[in-house]
Amino acid sequence: MNFDLTTDQLQLQARVRDFAQAEVAPIAEKLDKDGKFPTELFKKLGELGVMSIPFADKYGGMGLGVFESVLALEEVARADQSLAVSAMVSMATGLTLSRFGSQPLIDKWLPEIVTGQKICAIAGTEPNAGSDTGGFKTRSKMVGNDRWSISGEKAFITNAGTDISLFTLLLTVSSPPEAEKKQFTLFLVPNEAKGYTRGEKYGKLGWKSSDTRPLYFDDCQVDADNVVGGAHKGRWVLHKGYQAARLFLAACSVGLAQASLDHAVNYAKERQAFGGSLGRLQLIQEMIAEIALQVDTARLLTYRAAWNVDQGRDNLKELSMAKYHATEAGTKCADLAIQVHGGWGYMDDCPVSRYYRDNRICTIGDGSSQIQKLLIARECGLDVSFT
């Protein structure tokens, strides 16, 4: 077993880290306050090649793996998790398209996602159902021989309403209402499709510069060619295709946890209390040690799961463990970093307060902590019921 990164991986990691620390970290607080999607910064991330990492050469990608994508996203999130999340949603959506889309769909829609000059979204969640995907109601039905009509509503969707948003992969119920068992179909819906509108963006606790909106579909008609992964196979396609997103979100939490550690250690060294540095006090040392432990365990689980994905192994248990532990660790590390900073840690201008707000969604989105624990228990052989 070898825990060392290769020279190429170290170079990639250093390149993204240098960019993120020089160009993203210094403005992360402003991005948070402005609450607008940073189009130009996102495009720069694309120019650096971040968005192209896991895609094949023939689409303009670097032809690397989920593992290298995790390394890069971690570095972006260490500077600004909100930007990293916009990137990871587009990357995971692009990967789903590249794995399950037809060749013409891939050729038409993927290249601009790979260059990072455009961004894309994936929409599952609805106002009345998130974890319970069986409760989705957005419906698709065939009209004529080669068109589908889609009607319904999606909630809390990332990346659909920016000025560079290109398309949304949309999960719909495609079986008739009277069918005993629900079937689902995934569509690529271009942003300009008639009958597709995006609502006002939500006000939210964190991820302020990432775009989150409700989406509405009113007899939105798309070609049958826009089906991704085959009619009535959408739930399986989304499940398989979107597993990388769970790891990418784990990577975003690892980056934020590392940034919490960086800030906590620096502050503990600089801050003077009771005649010396905070960092010489054993209870402060205990908090720093706990943050460091959380960072490393989160990183190890995330790297192992990413490596396994690249070996083509179906590793749902390891994947769920990584998603669960890394996202919980992110919140714990940000929380402890606030404690180390005392009152200053609670202020808007102190980065660790932003980390705490940003990471809070990570234990909810892309399969909540509760869902991950149920999946782990099921993989351990228990008879798990979600109802």
Ligand SMILES: Cc1cc2nc3c(=O)[nH]c(=O)nc-3n(C[C@H](O)[C@H](O)[C@H](O)COP(=O)(O)OP(=O)(O)OC[C@H]3O[C@@H](n4cnc5c(N)ncnc54)[C@H](O)[C@@H]3O)c2cc1C
């Ligand atoms: C900022 C943001 C961005 C998002 N981006 C996207 C996006 O791009 N695309 C998208 O499709 N969705 C997106 N989401 C939605 C997100 O994935 C859902 O919020 C998440 O899946 C949880 O669904 P829910 O909100 O309906 O909560 P619910 O499913 O109603 O869950 C509520 C609570 O019940 C728990 N729970 C649910 N079922 C069980 C069970 N069987 N056993 C025990 N506990 C359970 C959950 O863990 C949670 O604590 C986003 C959400 C936010 C806030």
